[in-house]
Amino acid sequence: MASSDKHSRRYDSSRGDRGGGGDSFYGSDGGKYGGRESKYDDPPHSRLFIVCGKSITEEDFRESFSKYGTIDEIWVVKDRTSEEPKGVTYIKFSKTSEAALAMEEMNGRCIGGHPRPLKVLIAHSRDQGSRRDMNEEERLLRLFVVVPKSQSEADLREHFSQFGDIDYVSIVRDRSTRDSKGFGYVKYHRMSHAAKAYEGCDRSYKPVFADPKPQKPEGLKFEGGGREMRGGDMRELRSMDGGYGYSSAPVAPHHSPFDSISYMDTSGLNPDGVTRLTVIASPHLNQDQLWKLFDLIPGLDYCDLRKDRKAGQARGVATVVYNNHQSATYAREKLHGFEYPPGQRLIVKLDYHDMPPGPPPPIMGGGPGGPGGPPFSSLGRGISGSLPPMNGTVGGSPPVGMGVSPPSNISSGGQPNNNIQQNLAQLAETIAQATSLIQAAGLNPVGPGGAPSLGGNQGPPGGETYDPSYCSVKLPPPQPLAPVDSAVAERLFIVCHPTPPPIYALKDVFGRFGNLIDIYMLNGKTFGYAKYAEKESADKAIAALHGQEVLGSRLKVMEADPQHDKGDSGRKRLRIDDQT
DNA sequence: CGACGGGACGC
DNA sequence: CGACGGGACGC
Numbered sequence: 001m002a003s004s005d006k007h008s009r010r011y012d013s014s015r016g017d018r019g020g021g022g023d024s025f026y027g028s029d030g031g032k033y034g035g036r037e038s039k040y041d042d043p044p045h046s047r048l049f050i051v052c053g054k055s056i057t058e059e060d061f062r063e064s065f066s067k068y069g070t071i072d073e074i075w076v077v078k079d080r081t082s083e084e085p086k087g088v089t090y091i092k093f094s095k096t097s098e099a100a101l102a103m104e105e106m107n108g109r110c111i112g113g114h115p116r117p118l119k120v121l122i123a124h125s126r127d128q129g130s131r132r133d134m135n136e137e138e139r140l141l142r143l144f145v146v147v148p149k150s151q152s153e154a155d156l157r158e159h160f161s162q163f164g165d166i167d168y169v170s171i172v173r174d175r176s177t178r179d180s181k182g183f184g185y186v187k188y189h190r191m192s193h194a195a196k197a198y199e200g201c202d203r204s205y206k207p208v209f210a211d212p213k214p215q216k217p218e219g220l221k222f223e224g225g226g227r228e229m230r231g232g233d234m235r236e237l238r239s240m241d242g243g244y245g246y247s248s249a250p251v252a253p254h255h256s257p258f259d260s261i262s263y264m265d266t267s268g269l270n271p272d273g274v275t276r277l278t279v280i281a282s283p284h285l286n287q288d289q290l291w292k293l294f295d296l297i298p299g300l301d302y303c304d305l306r307k308d309r310k311a312g313q314a315r316g317v318a319t320v321v322y323n324n325h326q327s328a329t330y331a332r333e334k335l336h337g338f339e340y341p342p343g344q345r346l347i348v349k350l351d352y353h354d355m356p357p358g359p360p361p362p363i364m365g366g367g368p369g370g371p372g373g374p375p376f377s378s379l380g381r382g383i384s385g386s387l388p389p390m391n392g393t394v395g396g397s398p399p400v401g402m403g404v405s406p407p408s409n410i411s412s413g414g415q416p417n418n419n420i421q422q423n424l425a426q427l428a429e430t431i432a433q434a435t436s437l438i439q440a441a442g443l444n445p446v447g448p449g450g451a452p453s454l455g456g457n458q459g460p461p462g463g464e465t466y467d468p469s470y471c472s473v474k475l476p477p478p479q480p481l482a483p484v485d486s487a488v489a490e491r492l493f494i495v496c497h498p499t500p501p502p503i504y505a506l507k508d509v510f511g512r513f514g515n516l517i518d519i520y521m522l523n524g525k526t527f528g529y530a531k532y533a534e535k536e537s538a539d540k541a542i543a544a545l546h547g548q549e550v551l552g553s554r555l556k557v558m559e560a561d562p563q564h565d566k567g568d569s570g571r572k573r574l575r576i577d578d579q580t
Numbered sequence: 581c582g583a584c585g586g587g588a589c590g591c
Numbered sequence: 592c593g594a595c596g597g598g599a600c601g602c
Contacts, residue, residue: 119592123595124594129594130593130595146586174590210588525584
């Protein structure tokens with residue numbers, strides 16, 4: 001029935017502000033449920049699914065359930081044609097805790113003179129269907145909370161015990177230093193208590209019902225914001241992705257292609273089981289480099305690079321073969337369009353050569369940076385509509401993930417998939433490093449077709465560049481980032497007026513003085529910080545950038561005040577196994 | 581003026 | 592076992 005659009009229009013699936021990139025883009029947070037599920041589950045888990053005797057009426061339900069809260073709707077499901085009640089009823093409450101209480105109180109009771117006891121459950125989201133999994137009972141007892149690093153388990157417990165009996169609280173800590181990682185879990189014995197806490201705890205804890213612990217990769221999970229997958233988003237992604245294509249529609253801000261979605265079967269994208277790719281790359285790349293890049297994805301069998309010439313342009317053309325089609329699909333999804341080296345976007349296509357006749361997958365826009373394709377980063381103004389022009393120092397992230405991750409749970413073929421998840425994080429990091437290395441090695445790119453790329457970094461290595469539409473001052477060429485674990489030699493305080501440019505632009509600009517560890521803007525604020533591993537680099541950045549303009553935003557750049565030290569948090573007692 | 585992020589369970 | 596209708600912004 002043309003499932004109506006009204007509960008599926010949301011692009012802001014995740015307040016995807018992970019990994020320092022790209023938040024400021026899609027607004028800052030906004031609503032308190034950063035992109036709820038459909039209206040049937042707003043707030044989350046506020047709807048009951050009841051299995052009941054067929055003769056029980058809406059009024060029977062109203063009588064018994066209204067005492068638990070505000071009922072938005074009671075729907076006694078009837079067969080569409082016969083009008084026969086199906087013995088199933090939905091009751092939507094205005095609050096999660098009301099639904100939880102009603103469930104706890106009414107489950108197993110009889111109403112309306114019918115002998116069959118009610119079975120009362122929290123309804124699954126509409127898209128989730130009737131699938132149940134094992135931890136059904138565990139499911140809504142645990143909250144995921146953000147906790148100031150200075151707070152201990154005891155502090156957490158103290159705040160959350162007011163809502164009910166706590167099973168346990170935990171704060172996730174660094175294995176070796178025992179430092180809090182800034183988040184934790186609170187588990188109750190009863191859902192109504194968890195729900196009360198969810199609604200009533202200090203908002204700074206940003207509570208959400210915790211995702212079930214790993215293991216059972218049930219269904220699809222979104223990440224970033226780390227909230228539950230929302231069906232609407234899923235649908236949207238599917239249609240956005242429409243088979244092979246890259247949508248030209250604005251995409252949600254996935255910051256790295258490797259962190260966006262956990263489990264999604266991509267086999268549908270590669271129905272013929274193609275394991276072979278054709279790659280068109282910069283002529284500067286050698287086979288070894290290409291091998292290393294594609295070998296980041298498990299299952300690489302073969303990589304052969306040859307030179308080619310098209311329209312007078314030298315380029316590298318390679319054939320890459322994986323030992324399974326999922327890896328091939330994944331490689332295409334993630335590396336097509338990746339700037340490698342920075343400024344040179346790879347074109348990666350499934351190779352249908354040797355395949356039964358059929359249309360090869362269309363590649364929209366003729367392939368980024370490819371002949372006929374729009375020159376990628378003639379940056380200018382149109383940033384928001386296009387992919388962030390990742391150029392080398394911008395963390396080297398591949399272009400925006402188009403949302404599909406490798407099959408992670410395929411039961412066929414015995415592919416080792418447990419590791420893929422973990423590999424992804426490293427993968428992203430490795431690619432970033434590789435990009436930096438290539439950059440450092442002087443493989444600075446020439447913009448596609450001579451078009452200027454971001455910040456005009458097409459200049460000869462070592463030369464300065466100047467693109468006033470990007471930055472009001474001449475900039476050194478891109479530099480590799482410093483390792484993330486570098487000691488901070490100097491921190492800068494940055495103010496941007498009127499609004500901060502996209503973070504990747506800042507990262508690029510501030511990265512050009514070398515040794516940049518990290519730069520971030522605070523969510524919704526006009527200021528932020530940059531950390532450098534060398535004082536000299538930081539000082540150069542101040543000298544060059546203070547008072548200058550990046551993409552229309554005026555910068556103030558100065559040394560940051562020392563970080564406000566939160567009390568004792570360092571180490572408490574490292575060892576306490578000593579009883580005295 | 582404008583001052584401190586994110587974060588998913590190392591079994 | 593027992594899972595999804597009807598109505599539909601409001602300028």
